[in-house]
Amino acid sequence: MFYRLSGVHHANYVSDSRIFKVPADRNLTAFIFLIGLAAPFIIPSLYLNSYMLPWLIWTAAALGLNLVTGWAGQLHLGYAAVMAVGAYSSIHAARFGVPWEFALIIGGLTSSVIGSLFAFAALRVKGLYLALTTLAMQFVMDWVLTHSPAISGGSHASLQSPTLALLGQEITTDTGFYYVAFGWCVLVTIFMLNLKRTGLGRALVAVREKDFAAAILGVNSFYYKILAFATSSFIAGVSGALLVATFFFLAAPEQFSVAVSIQVLAMVIVGGLGSIIGSYFGVALILLVPGIVNGLVVTLSDGLGMQIDVETLAHIPNAVYGALIVIILLIEPLGLGKLYGNIRDYLMVWPFDQFKK
Amino acid sequence: MDWVFLSELAINGALTGLLYSLFAIGLVLIYKASSVPNLAQGGLTMVGAYVVLALARDVGLPLWLAIPLAAVVMFGLGFGIERVALRRLAGRPVVMILMLTLGLDIFLRGTTLAIWGGTSRSMELGVSYDPLFFDDIFISRIHLVGAGVALALFVAFMLFFRTRTGIKLRAIADDYMASWSVGISVERGVGLSWALASVVAVAAGVIWGEIQGVDQALSLLLLKGLTVAVLGGLDSILGAVIAGIILGVVENVVSDFLDPLVGGGSRELIVAAVLILTVMIRPHGLFGRHDIERV
Amino acid sequence: MQEKVEAQNILSMNSVEVLYDNVILAIKGVSVQVPKGEMIALLGSNGAGKSTTLKAISGLLKAERGRISRGEITFQGVDITEALAQERVEMGICHVIEGRRVFEHLTPDENLTAAAPRGMSRSTLNAEKDKIYGYFPRLAERKSSQAGYLSGGEQQMLAIGRALVTQPKLLMLDEPSLGLAPFLVEEIFGILQKINKDEGLSVLLVEQNALAALEIVSQGYLIENGRVVMHGTAEALKSNSDIQEFYLGGGETDFHNVKHYSRRKRWLS
Numbered sequence: 079m080f081y082r083l084s085g086v087h088h089a090n091y092v093s094d095s096r097i098f099k100v101p102a103d104r105n106l107t108a109f110i111f112l113i114g115l116a117a118p119f120i121i122p123s124l125y126l127n128s129y130m131l132p133w134l135i136w137t138a139a140a141l142g143l144n145l146v147t148g149w150a151g152q153l154h155l156g157y158a159a160v161m162a163v164g165a166y167s168s169i170h171a172a173r174f175g176v177p178w179e180f181a182l183i184i185g186g187l188t189s190s191v192i193g194s195l196f197a198f199a200a201l202r203v204k205g206l207y208l209a210l211t212t213l214a215m216q217f218v219m220d221w222v223l224t225h226s227p228a229i230s231g232g233s234h235a236s237l238q239s240p241t242l243a244l245l246g247q248e249i250t251t252d253t254g255f256y257y258v259a260f261g262w263c264v265l266v267t268i269f270m271l272n273l274k275r276t277g278l279g280r281a282l283v284a285v286r287e288k289d290f291a292a293a294i295l296g297v298n299s300f301y302y303k304i305l306a307f308a309t310s311s312f313i314a315g316v317s318g319a320l321l322v323a324t325f326f327f328l329a330a331p332e333q334f335s336v337a338v339s340i341q342v343l344a345m346v347i348v349g350g351l352g353s354i355i356g357s358y359f360g361v362a363l364i365l366l367v368p369g370i371v372n373g374l375v376v377t378l379s380d381g382l383g384m385q386i387d388v389e390t391l392a393h394i395p396n397a398v399y400g401a402l403i404v405i406i407l408l409i410e411p412l413g414l415g416k417l418y419g420n421i422r423d424y425l426m427v428w429p430f431d432q433f434k435k
Numbered sequence: 436m437d438w439v440f441l442s443e444l445a446i447n448g449a450l451t452g453l454l455y456s457l458f459a460i461g462l463v464l465i466y467k468a469s470s471v472p473n474l475a476q477g478g479l480t481m482v483g484a485y486v487v488l489a490l491a492r493d494v495g496l497p498l499w500l501a502i503p504l505a506a507v508v509m510f511g512l513g514f515g516i517e518r519v520a521l522r523r524l525a526g527r528p529v530v531m532i533l534m535l536t537l538g539l540d541i542f543l544r545g546t547t548l549a550i551w552g553g554t555s556r557s558m559e560l561g562v563s564y565d566p567l568f569f570d571d572i573f574i575s576r577i578h579l580v581g582a583g584v585a586l587a588l589f590v591a592f593m594l595f596f597r598t599r600t601g602i603k604l605r606a607i608a609d610d611y612m613a614s615w616s617v618g619i620s621v622e623r624g625v626g627l628s629w630a631l632a633s634v635v636a637v638a639a640g641v642i643w644g645e646i647q648g649v650d651q652a653l654s655l656l657l658l659k660g661l662t663v664a665v666l667g668g669l670d671s672i673l674g675a676v677i678a679g680i681i682l683g684v685v686e687n688v689v690s691d692f693l694d695p696l697v698g699g700g701s702r703e704l705i706v707a708a709v710l711i712l713t714v715m716i717r718p719h720g721l722f723g724r725h726d727i728e729r730v
Numbered sequence: 731m732q733e734k735v736e737a738q739n740i741l742s743m744n745s746v747e748v749l750y751d752n753v754i755l756a757i758k759g760v761s762v763q764v765p766k767g768e769m770i771a772l773l774g775s776n777g778a779g780k781s782t783t784l785k786a787i788s789g790l791l792k793a794e795r796g797r798i799s800r801g802e803i804t805f806q807g808v809d810i811t812e813a814l815a816q817e818r819v820e821m822g823i824c825h826v827i828e829g830r831r832v833f834e835h836l837t838p839d840e841n842l843t844a845a846a847p848r849g850m851s852r853s854t855l856n857a858e859k860d861k862i863y864g865y866f867p868r869l870a871e872r873k874s875s876q877a878g879y880l881s882g883g884e885q886q887m888l889a890i891g892r893a894l895v896t897q898p899k900l901l902m903l904d905e906p907s908l909g910l911a912p913f914l915v916e917e918i919f920g921i922l923q924k925i926n927k928d929e930g931l932s933v934l935l936v937e938q939n940a941l942a943a944l945e946i947v948s949q950g951y952l953i954e955n956g957r958v959v960m961h962g963t964a965e966a967l968k969s970n971s972d973i974q975e976f977y978l979g980g981g982e983t984d985f986h987n988v989k990h991y992s993r994r995k996r997w998l999s
């Protein structure tokens with residue numbers, strides 16, 4: 079219908095290694111990109127700021143985790159701690175007077191270094207045990223953060239972020255913040271799309287599928303694991319820093335707690351391990367739907383003239399958030415990305431029979 | 436060195452540790468019977484405590500009736516969880532199962548608080564708060580009661596895993612496919628393990644609820660429970676008991692030294708460190724099954 | 731006449747098709763009959779669909795996201811195409827799966843206990859165990875060590891013994907000889923034959939080792955690419971020149987002839 083194709087049939091290697099294997103996908107992406115650019119002029123600033131912006135930054139962060147968990151297959155339950163490292167080091171650097179461009183890079187690099195510590199755990203264990211170790215490391219980092227006033231910003235444990243300025247331009251408007259987030263998310267997405275086609279991307283997948291077999295094929299899984307953790311941590315660090323600089327404005331340890339680590343992992347898994355488009359969906363779902371459901375409950379109860387306890391209302395989003403994770407996993411363990419893929423494959427050859435690869 | 440003080444720390448640590456074991460036994464049960472790491476045990480424990488209170492306060496039953504009734508309710512809930520959720524993901528990669536149990540945990544906690552609210556409630560078991568004295572050593576009564584419950588459950592489950600049903604559960608954990616092939620109902624077995632773990636959650640919820648109040652914080656026992664379970668070997672009930680005692684003593688004694696140095700609150704750090712060290716040095720814990728390499 | 735044949739067959743599988751993941755067609759219309767009390771072999775090369783056929787009969791397909799998309803299977807005259815694995819075991823079909831998958835962390839004795847049907851009394855179970863230890867004395871010697879540390883042959887014996895505890899009427903074995911020394915294969919096959927004689931147990935045996943299998947069975951089916959391409963008595967199969975060449979390792983091994991394989995494999999159209 080939209081695709082006007084009978085299926086995807088590659089006739090040569092170049093065609094198989096294209097980013098967009100179907101022209102319609104490329105057109106769709108270009109269209110969405112343009113909408114993204116025009117968003118500040120279409121979407122009211124309240125929505126832009128409280129929905130679009132966090133969505134984009136969390137997507138960038140989730141893509142980073144997807145790199146290490148979805149592609150390299152290494153479970154990571156300490157991702158928020160790595161984001162915290164980036165956020166705090168950037169902000170300290172910026173407060174110290176380092177220009178923001180460099181402060182962000184410093185944040186990313188510090189995260190890379192600390193994040194690579196997680197890789198050492200990954201060298202020894204995997205699967206469940208790696209998840210538990212990274213979880214414990216998250217607790218250690220949390221502890222260090224809350225127990226060192228020098229890092230977390232004194233007795234109130236909150237650290238004011240200096241005004242963001244990029245390319246000599248102070249950024250103070252909602253539109254400005256939005257474009258920063260948009261730019262970062264696009265950058266990470268392009269990086270990930272390209273990574274998929276390179277030898278590095280394939281090596282990561284080899285490491286995920288079988289460490290041992292990868293080693294026999296000559297893929298040095300030690301090197302690639304560290305590389306995967308370092309790269310993903312860089313993305314985490316910058317995303318964490320931008321989150322504080324454009325959204326929270328005040329860094330506090332709770333913003334990067336265990337619950338947040340679990341949340342990012344949920345975004346990635348609900349979106350679909352290894353799926354880039356899936357991460358966009360996953361973040362949107364986890365970030366936005368609980369709030370929407372809560373809004374619905376309020377409207378409904380008002381409409382029916384019922385009084386709902388404030389406390390109940392406060393906890394409904396959490397219950398919905400948990401339920402969403404469970405439901406999506408039960409419907410399609412490979413996540414929203416896979417569901418999207420199924421629909422796309424179906425539409426691709428509609429009105430004919432199912433798509434056969 | 437003050438030996439009396441140190442032994443008081445150690446004894447109380449061991450008792451607290453047994454209470455961690457009480458929690459960890461639930462984790463071990465499910466792992467032993469299905470190789471599923473249940474990160475929802477914290478949520479289950481919280482639900483267990485709230486259900487007891489709901490039956491006792493809201494319905495007005497006496498505690499001695501409310502607790503067994505809550506155990507029955509939770510037994511059903513455990514079966515339900517397998518039926519609705521775990522069954523569909525059997526045999527999927529561990530990432531998805533971990534995420535499923537995490538999602539379940541969030542859901543259980545959110546729902547409990549949405550229904551009963553977040554303000555801390557007290558259990559009021561009626562155990563006296565006056566400590567017992569042995570020579571110069573203080574011991575809390577509720578800790579003693581809890582340790583007793585943990586040991587009783589330990590004995591009960593040790594015996595259970597020698598029965599025919601228990602053996603079948605262990606068989607399921609070893610190999611789902613082979614279990615199906617000889618007619619073992621894997622679904623029912625996994626369901627039973629969740630049901631039993633939910634009953635353990637009631638016990639842990641009641642004891643810990645009495646100690647620290649019934650609220651959100653009950654679900655935070657998960658980290659300690661996990662540490663104990665891993666240190667003990669994840670599928671060993673004996674391991675969970677011994678590891679609980681070890682963790683309790685280490686935590687109590689070390690934090691006593693460490694707290695003045697770092698300004699307090701070092702317990703969590705110690706627990707996390709024990710978890711990391713265990714996994715790095717001896718992933719299968721003290722008594723865990725080794726994965727047998729086949730040539 | 732037709733009905734009489736039906737009555738003699740304990741298992742009858744009629745043009746069964748199996749799909750994995752709803753897309754992979756693993757077997758394409760396989761029909762297999764197992765006469766009561768006989769031993770039948772399924773032969774075929776790697777990936778031919780032998781294991782899939784057994785899983786279709788035992789109901790283990792579901793565990794691998796496979797399903798029967800066409801055809802039917804009847805066991806003792808009852809249609810079992812849709813039955814659960816557990817129900818089929820209760821009816822008397824037991825499948826010893828590929829790869830000697832014993833319960834590694836249990837002792838052999840516990841392995842046998844684990845397979846006990848629901849409601850089997852303790853004394854019956856003990857009698858069953860004694861009988862199995864009688865067939866496999868090696869297991870009795872090691873009955874309380876960890877099953878994961880048994881030797882390959884002992885594990886295979888345990889897997890068979892474990893299946894016998896379910897008191898099957900039809901025993902299906904998937905490559906029991908895999909990776910075992912020839913004398914062990916002989917020992918195990920000998921015991922199978924003995925059980926078949928003593929108890930009238932019907933056996934469906936999947937084997938790569940066609941030579942050994944054809945020695946003990948009465949009939950064989952040859953499966954290639956998900957289809958039955960040949961069926962006959964063991965004698966007939968043994969004397970078939972194609973079988974001899976491709977499965978029994980007889981005939982010339984002259985590599986000049988290798989390129990004629992595709993031509994000589996007549997059944998592959």
Ligand SMILES: Nc1ncnc2c1ncn2[C@@H]1O[C@H](COP(=O)(O)OP(=O)(O)OP(=O)(O)O)[C@@H](O)[C@H]1O
Pocket residue numbers: 750751754755756774775776777778779780781782783794828938
């Ligand atoms: N779980 C599965 N999912 C998808 N395809 C499968 C699955 N199991 C088997 N197949 C496919 O079905 C076909 C038949 O496989 P099967 O295991 O039945 O072969 P086999 O004859 O037992 O081979 P072998 O001698 O190697 O054991 C193969 O092409 C295989 O790739």
Ligand SMILES: [Mg+2]
Pocket residue numbers: 780781782828904
């Ligand atoms: Mg096979």
